[in-house]
Amino acid sequence: xxxxxxxxxxxxxxxxxxxxxxxxxxxxxxxxxxxxxxxxxxxxxxxxxxxxxxxxxxxxxxxxxxxxxxxxxxxxxxxxxxxxxxxxxxxxxxxxxxxxxxxxxxxxxxxxxxxxxxxxxxxxxxxxxxxxxxxxxxxxxxxxxxxxxxxxxxxxxxxxxxxxxxxxxxxxxxxxxxxxxxxxxxxxxxxxxxxxxxxxxxxxxxxxxxxxxxx
Amino acid sequence: xxxxxxxxxxxxxxxxxxxxxxxxxxxxxxxxxxxxxxxxxxxxxxxxxxxxxxxxxxxxxxxxxxxxxxxxxxxxxxxxxxxxxxxxxxxxxxxxxxxxxxxxxxxxxxxxxxxxxxxxxxxxxxxxxxxxxxxxxxxxxxxxxxxxxxxxxxxxxxxxxxxxxxxxxxxxxxxxxxxxxxxxxxxxxxxxxxxxxxxxxxxxxxxxxxxxxxxxxxxxxxxxxxxxxxxxxxxxxxxxxxxxxxxxxxxx
Numbered sequence: 001x002x003x004x005x006x007x008x009x010x011x012x013x014x015x016x017x018x019x020x021x022x023x024x025x026x027x028x029x030x031x032x033x034x035x036x037x038x039x040x041x042x043x044x045x046x047x048x049x050x051x052x053x054x055x056x057x058x059x060x061x062x063x064x065x066x067x068x069x070x071x072x073x074x075x076x077x078x079x080x081x082x083x084x085x086x087x088x089x090x091x092x093x094x095x096x097x098x099x100x101x102x103x104x105x106x107x108x109x110x111x112x113x114x115x116x117x118x119x120x121x122x123x124x125x126x127x128x129x130x131x132x133x134x135x136x137x138x139x140x141x142x143x144x145x146x147x148x149x150x151x152x153x154x155x156x157x158x159x160x161x162x163x164x165x166x167x168x169x170x171x172x173x174x175x176x177x178x179x180x181x182x183x184x185x186x187x188x189x190x191x192x193x194x195x196x197x198x199x200x201x202x203x204x205x206x207x208x209x210x211x212x213x214x215x
Numbered sequence: 216x217x218x219x220x221x222x223x224x225x226x227x228x229x230x231x232x233x234x235x236x237x238x239x240x241x242x243x244x245x246x247x248x249x250x251x252x253x254x255x256x257x258x259x260x261x262x263x264x265x266x267x268x269x270x271x272x273x274x275x276x277x278x279x280x281x282x283x284x285x286x287x288x289x290x291x292x293x294x295x296x297x298x299x300x301x302x303x304x305x306x307x308x309x310x311x312x313x314x315x316x317x318x319x320x321x322x323x324x325x326x327x328x329x330x331x332x333x334x335x336x337x338x339x340x341x342x343x344x345x346x347x348x349x350x351x352x353x354x355x356x357x358x359x360x361x362x363x364x365x366x367x368x369x370x371x372x373x374x375x376x377x378x379x380x381x382x383x384x385x386x387x388x389x390x391x392x393x394x395x396x397x398x399x400x401x402x403x404x405x406x407x408x409x410x411x412x413x414x415x416x417x418x419x420x421x422x423x424x425x426x427x428x429x430x431x432x433x434x435x436x437x438x439x440x441x442x443x444x445x446x447x448x449x450x451x452x453x454x455x456x457x458x459x460x461x462x463x464x465x466x467x
Contacts, residue, residue, distance in 0.1 A: 113311075115309060115311050115313035116313060116315070118266055118309070118313065119309065119313035119314075119315070120315075121265075121266065121302075122264055122266070122302065122305075122306070122307045123302070123327035123331060123375075123379065124299055124302040124303060124327060124331040124332070124379070125327065125330070125331055126299075129330060129331075133326065133330070134315055137317045138316065138317055141317070213359065214316050214317050214359045214360070214361060215316065215359075215361040
Protein backbone atom coordinates (compact mmCIF):
# COMPACT_ATOMS: atom_id res chain seq x y z
CA UNK A 1 0.00 0.00 0.00
CA UNK A 2 1.48 3.33 -1.00
CA UNK A 3 1.39 6.35 1.27
CA UNK A 4 -1.16 8.07 -0.93
CA UNK A 5 -3.61 5.13 -0.90
CA UNK A 6 -3.11 4.92 2.84
CA UNK A 7 -3.88 8.63 3.21
CA UNK A 8 -6.84 8.25 0.91
CA UNK A 9 -8.30 5.36 2.93
CA UNK A 10 -7.71 7.18 6.17
CA UNK A 11 -9.21 10.46 4.98
CA UNK A 12 -12.64 8.82 5.05
CA UNK A 13 -11.96 8.04 8.72
CA UNK A 14 -10.88 11.61 9.34
CA UNK A 15 -14.21 12.82 7.96
CA UNK A 16 -16.07 10.44 10.26
CA UNK A 17 -14.03 11.67 13.22
CA UNK A 18 -14.95 15.25 12.33
CA UNK A 19 -18.58 14.11 12.06
CA UNK A 20 -18.57 12.72 15.60
CA UNK A 21 -16.84 15.85 16.86
CA UNK A 22 -19.22 18.33 15.25
CA UNK A 23 -22.43 16.42 16.04
CA UNK A 24 -21.33 15.97 19.65
CA UNK A 25 -20.74 19.71 20.05
CA UNK A 26 -24.01 20.65 18.32
CA UNK A 27 -25.87 18.32 20.67
CA UNK A 28 -24.03 18.71 23.94
CA UNK A 29 -23.37 22.47 24.11
CA UNK A 30 -27.08 23.39 24.22
CA UNK A 31 -28.12 20.23 26.10
CA UNK A 32 -25.52 21.05 28.76
CA UNK A 33 -27.19 24.44 29.28
CA UNK A 34 -30.59 22.80 29.73
CA UNK A 35 -29.06 20.35 32.21
CA UNK A 36 -27.36 23.20 34.09
CA UNK A 37 -30.66 25.07 34.38
CA UNK A 38 -32.54 21.92 35.42
CA UNK A 39 -29.95 21.42 38.14
CA UNK A 40 -31.13 24.71 39.60
CA UNK A 41 -34.81 23.79 39.17
CA UNK A 42 -37.16 24.63 42.02
CA UNK A 43 -38.42 21.03 41.98
CA UNK A 44 -36.31 18.83 44.22
CA UNK A 45 -37.12 15.72 42.14
CA UNK A 46 -35.78 17.33 38.96
CA UNK A 47 -32.63 18.49 40.76
CA UNK A 48 -32.19 14.98 42.18
CA UNK A 49 -32.53 13.26 38.81
CA UNK A 50 -30.06 15.65 37.20
CA UNK A 51 -27.57 15.15 40.00
CA UNK A 52 -27.76 11.35 39.64
CA UNK A 53 -27.35 11.66 35.86
CA UNK A 54 -24.25 13.82 36.23
CA UNK A 55 -22.67 11.59 38.84
CA UNK A 56 -23.25 8.43 36.77
CA UNK A 57 -21.80 10.05 33.66
CA UNK A 58 -18.76 11.33 35.52
CA UNK A 59 -18.33 8.17 37.54
CA UNK A 60 -18.16 5.66 34.69
CA UNK A 61 -15.89 5.39 31.63
CA UNK A 62 -17.18 6.86 28.40
CA UNK A 63 -16.12 3.65 26.69
CA UNK A 64 -18.48 1.66 28.90
CA UNK A 65 -21.28 4.19 28.32
CA UNK A 66 -20.90 3.79 24.56
CA UNK A 67 -21.20 0.00 24.86
CA UNK A 68 -24.34 0.37 27.01
CA UNK A 69 -25.97 2.76 24.51
CA UNK A 70 -25.16 0.41 21.64
CA UNK A 71 -25.92 -3.00 23.14
CA UNK A 72 -28.45 -1.90 25.77
CA UNK A 73 -31.51 -1.89 23.48
CA UNK A 74 -30.67 -5.40 22.30
CA UNK A 75 -30.15 -6.93 25.75
CA UNK A 76 -32.97 -5.00 27.44
CA UNK A 77 -35.67 -4.99 24.75
CA UNK A 78 -34.34 -7.44 22.21
CA UNK A 79 -34.34 -4.73 19.54
CA UNK A 80 -32.61 -5.17 16.24
CA UNK A 81 -29.60 -2.86 16.54
CA UNK A 82 -28.40 -3.25 12.94
CA UNK A 83 -28.46 0.46 12.02
CA UNK A 84 -28.14 1.69 15.59
CA UNK A 85 -24.35 1.97 15.68
CA UNK A 86 -23.93 5.60 14.65
CA UNK A 87 -26.97 6.97 16.54
CA UNK A 88 -25.85 5.13 19.69
CA UNK A 89 -22.38 6.57 19.30
CA UNK A 90 -23.61 10.15 18.96
CA UNK A 91 -26.15 9.80 21.81
CA UNK A 92 -23.41 8.38 24.02
CA UNK A 93 -21.06 11.26 23.26
CA UNK A 94 -23.73 13.96 23.53
CA UNK A 95 -25.12 12.67 26.83
CA UNK A 96 -21.61 12.36 28.24
CA UNK A 97 -20.34 15.76 27.14
CA UNK A 98 -23.58 17.52 28.10
CA UNK A 99 -22.95 16.48 31.71
CA UNK A 100 -19.46 17.97 31.68
CA UNK A 101 -20.58 21.15 29.92
CA UNK A 102 -23.46 21.45 32.41
CA UNK A 103 -20.98 21.51 35.28
CA UNK A 104 -18.90 24.15 33.51
CA UNK A 105 -21.99 26.28 32.85
CA UNK A 106 -23.13 25.89 36.45
CA UNK A 107 -19.77 27.10 37.74
CA UNK A 108 -19.94 30.02 35.33
CA UNK A 109 -23.49 30.99 36.29
CA UNK A 110 -22.64 30.84 39.98
CA UNK A 111 -19.57 33.00 39.48
CA UNK A 112 -21.65 36.00 38.33
CA UNK A 113 -22.07 38.37 41.31
CA UNK A 114 -25.56 38.49 42.81
CA UNK A 115 -25.48 42.27 42.27
CA UNK A 116 -25.88 41.69 38.53
CA UNK A 117 -29.15 39.82 39.11
CA UNK A 118 -30.33 42.48 41.54
CA UNK A 119 -29.49 45.39 39.25
CA UNK A 120 -31.38 43.71 36.41
CA UNK A 121 -34.33 42.90 38.65
CA UNK A 122 -34.63 46.48 39.92
CA UNK A 123 -34.52 47.76 36.33
CA UNK A 124 -37.55 45.58 35.62
CA UNK A 125 -35.99 42.92 33.39
CA UNK A 126 -37.86 39.62 33.42
CA UNK A 127 -36.04 36.47 34.55
CA UNK A 128 -35.53 35.38 30.94
CA UNK A 129 -34.29 38.81 29.85
CA UNK A 130 -31.92 38.91 32.81
CA UNK A 131 -30.47 35.54 31.89
CA UNK A 132 -30.19 36.12 28.15
CA UNK A 133 -29.04 39.77 28.18
CA UNK A 134 -27.08 40.14 31.41
CA UNK A 135 -25.97 36.79 32.83
CA UNK A 136 -25.32 34.52 29.83
CA UNK A 137 -22.94 36.85 27.94
CA UNK A 138 -20.81 37.17 31.07
CA UNK A 139 -20.97 33.42 31.72
CA UNK A 140 -19.70 32.65 28.22
CA UNK A 141 -16.67 34.85 28.75
CA UNK A 142 -15.78 33.27 32.10
CA UNK A 143 -16.16 29.67 30.97
CA UNK A 144 -14.35 29.88 27.62
CA UNK A 145 -11.01 28.51 28.93
CA UNK A 146 -12.75 25.50 30.51
CA UNK A 147 -14.80 24.92 27.38
CA UNK A 148 -11.62 24.97 25.27
CA UNK A 149 -10.16 22.30 27.52
CA UNK A 150 -13.25 20.13 27.16
CA UNK A 151 -13.40 20.54 23.38
CA UNK A 152 -9.75 19.51 23.06
CA UNK A 153 -10.49 16.44 25.16
CA UNK A 154 -13.41 15.67 22.85
CA UNK A 155 -11.14 15.66 19.78
CA UNK A 156 -9.12 12.90 21.39
CA UNK A 157 -12.13 11.11 22.89
CA UNK A 158 -13.63 10.57 19.44
CA UNK A 159 -11.13 7.70 19.17
CA UNK A 160 -13.26 5.79 21.70
CA UNK A 161 -15.68 5.17 18.83
CA UNK A 162 -13.42 2.22 17.99
CA UNK A 163 -15.20 0.30 20.83
CA UNK A 164 -18.29 0.19 18.63
CA UNK A 165 -16.14 -0.71 15.61
CA UNK A 166 -17.02 2.58 13.95
CA UNK A 167 -14.55 3.27 11.17
CA UNK A 168 -13.17 6.63 12.27
CA UNK A 169 -9.53 7.54 11.91
CA UNK A 170 -8.28 5.70 14.99
CA UNK A 171 -10.02 2.39 14.14
CA UNK A 172 -8.76 2.62 10.59
CA UNK A 173 -5.20 3.32 11.62
CA UNK A 174 -5.23 0.21 13.82
CA UNK A 175 -6.65 -1.93 11.02
CA UNK A 176 -4.30 -0.67 8.34
CA UNK A 177 -1.32 -0.89 10.62
CA UNK A 178 -2.13 -4.54 11.39
CA UNK A 179 -2.81 -5.56 7.80
CA UNK A 180 0.16 -3.69 6.29
CA UNK A 181 2.59 -4.25 9.19
CA UNK A 182 3.29 -0.53 9.10
CA UNK A 183 3.80 2.13 11.73
CA UNK A 184 2.80 4.85 9.28
CA UNK A 185 -1.00 4.84 9.99
CA UNK A 186 -0.37 5.69 13.66
CA UNK A 187 1.86 8.56 12.66
CA UNK A 188 -0.78 9.86 10.26
CA UNK A 189 -3.50 9.56 12.93
CA UNK A 190 -1.27 11.34 15.46
CA UNK A 191 -0.59 14.22 13.09
CA UNK A 192 -4.29 14.42 12.29
CA UNK A 193 -5.32 14.73 15.95
CA UNK A 194 -2.57 17.22 16.61
CA UNK A 195 -3.57 19.47 13.73
CA UNK A 196 -7.25 19.19 14.66
CA UNK A 197 -6.48 20.35 18.18
CA UNK A 198 -4.22 23.08 16.91
CA UNK A 199 -7.14 24.41 14.87
CA UNK A 200 -9.48 24.15 17.89
CA UNK A 201 -7.03 26.02 20.11
CA UNK A 202 -6.55 28.67 17.45
CA UNK A 203 -10.27 29.25 17.01
CA UNK A 204 -10.96 29.32 20.74
CA UNK A 205 -8.14 31.78 21.30
CA UNK A 206 -9.67 34.01 18.66
CA UNK A 207 -13.03 33.89 20.41
CA UNK A 208 -11.42 34.63 23.78
CA UNK A 209 -9.65 37.63 22.29
CA UNK A 210 -12.88 38.84 20.75
CA UNK A 211 -14.46 38.81 24.22
CA UNK A 212 -11.63 40.87 25.68
CA UNK A 213 -13.32 44.18 24.98
CA UNK A 214 -14.48 44.21 28.60
CA UNK A 215 -13.28 42.89 31.92
CA UNK B 216 -46.99 60.58 49.04
CA UNK B 217 -44.63 58.83 46.71
CA UNK B 218 -43.88 55.99 49.11
CA UNK B 219 -45.49 54.78 52.30
CA UNK B 220 -44.13 51.91 54.32
CA UNK B 221 -46.31 50.96 57.26
CA UNK B 222 -45.54 48.61 60.15
CA UNK B 223 -42.80 46.86 58.22
CA UNK B 224 -41.50 43.69 59.82
CA UNK B 225 -38.71 41.55 58.49
CA UNK B 226 -36.79 38.71 60.01
CA UNK B 227 -34.02 36.44 58.82
CA UNK B 228 -34.66 33.20 60.69
CA UNK B 229 -34.86 34.11 64.35
CA UNK B 230 -33.22 37.47 63.84
CA UNK B 231 -35.65 40.37 63.75
CA UNK B 232 -34.10 42.91 61.40
CA UNK B 233 -37.01 45.33 61.07
CA UNK B 234 -39.50 45.79 63.90
CA UNK B 235 -42.60 47.76 63.01
CA UNK B 236 -41.02 50.45 60.84
CA UNK B 237 -43.30 53.14 59.44
CA UNK B 238 -42.36 56.09 57.32
CA UNK B 239 -43.41 57.97 54.22
CA UNK B 240 -41.69 60.01 51.58
CA UNK B 241 -43.29 63.04 49.96
CA UNK B 242 -42.65 64.22 46.46
CA UNK B 243 -39.46 66.28 46.24
CA UNK B 244 -38.29 65.18 49.66
CA UNK B 245 -34.76 64.01 50.39
CA UNK B 246 -34.62 61.59 53.30
CA UNK B 247 -31.36 60.34 54.79
CA UNK B 248 -31.29 57.15 56.80
CA UNK B 249 -28.38 56.87 59.22
CA UNK B 250 -27.48 54.40 61.91
CA UNK B 251 -24.89 51.84 62.97
CA UNK B 252 -24.23 48.82 60.77
CA UNK B 253 -26.72 46.06 61.43
CA UNK B 254 -29.41 48.59 62.33
CA UNK B 255 -31.55 47.42 59.39
CA UNK B 256 -31.27 50.51 57.20
CA UNK B 257 -30.02 48.67 54.12
CA UNK B 258 -32.58 45.92 54.65
CA UNK B 259 -35.29 48.58 54.75
CA UNK B 260 -34.13 49.86 51.38
CA UNK B 261 -34.01 46.33 49.99
CA UNK B 262 -37.57 45.79 51.18
CA UNK B 263 -38.71 49.03 49.57
CA UNK B 264 -37.20 47.85 46.25
CA UNK B 265 -38.58 44.29 46.57
CA UNK B 266 -35.13 42.72 46.73
CA UNK B 267 -36.27 41.35 50.09
CA UNK B 268 -39.84 40.40 50.92
CA UNK B 269 -41.37 41.80 54.08
CA UNK B 270 -43.00 39.51 56.63
CA UNK B 271 -45.45 42.06 57.93
CA UNK B 272 -46.71 45.51 57.00
CA UNK B 273 -47.63 47.29 53.79
CA UNK B 274 -45.80 49.03 50.97
CA UNK B 275 -47.62 51.67 48.97
CA UNK B 276 -46.24 53.52 45.94
CA UNK B 277 -48.21 56.49 44.60
CA UNK B 278 -51.27 55.36 46.52
CA UNK B 279 -51.00 51.94 44.89
CA UNK B 280 -50.54 48.97 47.24
CA UNK B 281 -47.71 46.60 46.37
CA UNK B 282 -48.08 44.66 49.63
CA UNK B 283 -50.88 44.73 52.16
CA UNK B 284 -51.55 43.04 55.48
CA UNK B 285 -54.01 40.17 55.71
CA UNK B 286 -56.13 39.40 58.79
CA UNK B 287 -53.23 37.58 60.43
CA UNK B 288 -51.02 40.62 60.00
CA UNK B 289 -48.87 38.94 57.36
CA UNK B 290 -47.73 40.82 54.29
CA UNK B 291 -49.31 39.77 51.00
CA UNK B 292 -47.81 40.99 47.73
CA UNK B 293 -49.55 41.62 44.45
CA UNK B 294 -48.74 39.14 41.65
CA UNK B 295 -45.30 38.97 40.03
CA UNK B 296 -46.71 40.60 36.89
CA UNK B 297 -48.11 43.52 38.83
CA UNK B 298 -44.96 43.89 40.87
CA UNK B 299 -43.07 44.70 37.67
CA UNK B 300 -45.30 47.72 37.19
CA UNK B 301 -44.17 49.00 40.60
CA UNK B 302 -40.52 48.71 39.62
CA UNK B 303 -40.97 51.57 37.17
CA UNK B 304 -41.76 53.87 40.10
CA UNK B 305 -38.33 53.67 41.64
CA UNK B 306 -34.64 53.34 40.91
CA UNK B 307 -31.89 51.97 43.13
CA UNK B 308 -28.21 52.90 43.26
CA UNK B 309 -26.10 50.17 44.82
CA UNK B 310 -23.06 50.43 47.04
CA UNK B 311 -21.12 48.29 44.54
CA UNK B 312 -22.49 50.13 41.44
CA UNK B 313 -23.44 46.83 39.76
CA UNK B 314 -23.02 48.20 36.26
CA UNK B 315 -23.24 45.65 33.46
CA UNK B 316 -19.58 45.10 32.55
CA UNK B 317 -20.26 43.76 29.05
CA UNK B 318 -22.22 46.86 28.05
CA UNK B 319 -20.80 50.23 27.11
CA UNK B 320 -21.76 53.15 29.33
CA UNK B 321 -24.42 54.21 26.82
CA UNK B 322 -25.90 50.71 26.60
CA UNK B 323 -26.00 50.48 30.39
CA UNK B 324 -28.30 53.49 30.25
CA UNK B 325 -30.45 52.50 27.29
CA UNK B 326 -30.91 48.73 27.55
CA UNK B 327 -33.67 48.73 30.16
CA UNK B 328 -35.55 51.76 28.75
CA UNK B 329 -35.60 50.02 25.35
CA UNK B 330 -36.29 46.44 26.41
CA UNK B 331 -38.31 46.92 29.59
CA UNK B 332 -40.15 50.18 28.94
CA UNK B 333 -40.22 49.64 25.15
CA UNK B 334 -39.16 53.18 24.51
CA UNK B 335 -37.90 54.30 21.16
CA UNK B 336 -34.15 53.69 20.74
CA UNK B 337 -33.29 57.19 19.55
CA UNK B 338 -35.33 58.76 22.34
CA UNK B 339 -33.65 56.49 24.92
CA UNK B 340 -30.21 57.38 23.58
CA UNK B 341 -31.01 61.07 23.61
CA UNK B 342 -32.17 60.85 27.23
CA UNK B 343 -29.05 58.83 28.10
CA UNK B 344 -26.70 61.37 26.52
CA UNK B 345 -28.47 64.20 28.32
CA UNK B 346 -28.03 62.38 31.64
CA UNK B 347 -24.38 61.61 30.93
CA UNK B 348 -23.84 65.27 30.18
CA UNK B 349 -25.36 66.15 33.51
CA UNK B 350 -23.04 63.66 35.20
CA UNK B 351 -20.05 65.19 33.42
CA UNK B 352 -19.49 61.94 31.52
CA UNK B 353 -20.71 62.76 28.03
CA UNK B 354 -17.30 61.88 26.59
CA UNK B 355 -17.35 58.41 28.19
CA UNK B 356 -20.50 57.09 26.48
CA UNK B 357 -18.53 54.49 24.52
CA UNK B 358 -16.29 53.43 27.41
CA UNK B 359 -16.78 50.17 29.29
CA UNK B 360 -17.26 50.20 33.07
CA UNK B 361 -13.81 48.72 33.77
CA UNK B 362 -12.23 51.74 32.09
CA UNK B 363 -13.83 54.13 34.58
CA UNK B 364 -12.89 55.14 38.12
CA UNK B 365 -15.18 54.14 40.98
CA UNK B 366 -16.63 57.62 41.19
CA UNK B 367 -17.36 57.64 37.46
CA UNK B 368 -18.91 54.19 37.66
CA UNK B 369 -21.21 55.29 40.44
CA UNK B 370 -22.24 58.36 38.45
CA UNK B 371 -23.05 56.09 35.50
CA UNK B 372 -25.10 53.92 37.88
CA UNK B 373 -27.05 56.99 39.00
CA UNK B 374 -27.64 57.93 35.37
CA UNK B 375 -28.75 54.36 34.60
CA UNK B 376 -31.37 54.58 37.37
CA UNK B 377 -32.51 58.03 36.21
CA UNK B 378 -32.81 56.86 32.60
CA UNK B 379 -35.87 54.87 33.70
CA UNK B 380 -37.51 58.15 34.77
CA UNK B 381 -38.37 56.95 38.28
CA UNK B 382 -40.55 58.84 40.74
CA UNK B 383 -38.15 58.09 43.56
CA UNK B 384 -34.51 57.16 43.75
CA UNK B 385 -32.96 55.03 46.50
CA UNK B 386 -29.27 55.06 47.35
CA UNK B 387 -27.72 52.25 49.37
CA UNK B 388 -24.51 53.69 50.84
CA UNK B 389 -23.53 55.13 47.46
CA UNK B 390 -20.04 56.24 48.52
CA UNK B 391 -19.02 53.40 50.85
CA UNK B 392 -17.14 51.47 48.16
CA UNK B 393 -15.27 54.55 46.95
CA UNK B 394 -11.85 55.91 47.83
CA UNK B 395 -12.26 59.01 50.01
CA UNK B 396 -11.09 61.37 47.28
CA UNK B 397 -13.83 60.09 44.95
CA UNK B 398 -16.83 60.47 47.25
CA UNK B 399 -17.15 64.19 46.55
CA UNK B 400 -18.02 63.83 42.87
CA UNK B 401 -20.82 61.37 43.67
CA UNK B 402 -22.20 63.43 46.54
CA UNK B 403 -22.20 66.52 44.32
CA UNK B 404 -24.36 64.72 41.79
CA UNK B 405 -26.83 63.74 44.50
CA UNK B 406 -26.80 67.31 45.81
CA UNK B 407 -27.57 68.57 42.31
CA UNK B 408 -30.49 66.14 42.05
CA UNK B 409 -31.78 67.38 45.41
CA UNK B 410 -31.76 70.93 44.07
CA UNK B 411 -33.83 69.72 41.13
CA UNK B 412 -36.36 68.33 43.62
CA UNK B 413 -35.75 64.68 42.81
CA UNK B 414 -37.38 62.54 45.50
CA UNK B 415 -34.62 60.51 47.17
CA UNK B 416 -33.94 58.19 50.07
CA UNK B 417 -30.27 57.89 50.92
CA UNK B 418 -28.78 55.35 53.31
CA UNK B 419 -25.45 56.89 54.20
CA UNK B 420 -22.54 57.21 56.60
CA UNK B 421 -21.70 60.68 55.28
CA UNK B 422 -23.06 62.71 58.18
CA UNK B 423 -22.16 66.17 56.93
CA UNK B 424 -23.71 65.33 53.58
CA UNK B 425 -26.89 64.05 55.23
CA UNK B 426 -27.08 67.20 57.29
CA UNK B 427 -26.53 69.54 54.36
CA UNK B 428 -28.68 67.90 51.71
CA UNK B 429 -31.64 66.12 53.30
CA UNK B 430 -34.97 67.55 54.39
CA UNK B 431 -35.37 64.81 56.97
CA UNK B 432 -33.07 62.44 58.78
CA UNK B 433 -34.08 59.05 60.11
CA UNK B 434 -31.86 57.46 62.73
CA UNK B 435 -32.28 53.69 62.94
CA UNK B 436 -30.91 51.27 65.50
CA UNK B 437 -31.79 47.67 66.28
CA UNK B 438 -34.44 47.47 63.57
CA UNK B 439 -36.33 50.50 64.89
CA UNK B 440 -36.63 54.15 63.95
CA UNK B 441 -35.17 55.73 67.08
CA UNK B 442 -35.49 59.33 66.04
CA UNK B 443 -36.37 61.34 62.98
CA UNK B 444 -36.83 64.92 61.99
CA UNK B 445 -35.19 68.02 60.64
CA UNK B 446 -31.47 67.37 60.08
CA UNK B 447 -30.37 70.38 62.14
CA UNK B 448 -32.54 69.12 65.03
CA UNK B 449 -31.37 65.51 64.90
CA UNK B 450 -27.70 66.31 64.42
CA UNK B 451 -27.34 69.28 66.76
CA UNK B 452 -29.97 68.52 69.41
CA UNK B 453 -30.63 64.78 69.38
CA UNK B 454 -33.31 63.77 71.89
CA UNK B 455 -32.53 60.10 72.29
CA UNK B 456 -29.50 58.75 74.11
CA UNK B 457 -28.77 56.23 71.40
CA UNK B 458 -28.70 58.97 68.77
CA UNK B 459 -26.34 61.04 70.91
CA UNK B 460 -24.09 58.05 71.44
CA UNK B 461 -24.02 57.25 67.72
CA UNK B 462 -23.29 60.82 66.66
CA UNK B 463 -20.55 61.18 69.25
CA UNK B 464 -18.59 58.40 67.58
CA UNK B 465 -18.67 60.34 64.33
CA UNK B 466 -17.51 63.59 65.88
CA UNK B 467 -14.31 62.03 67.04
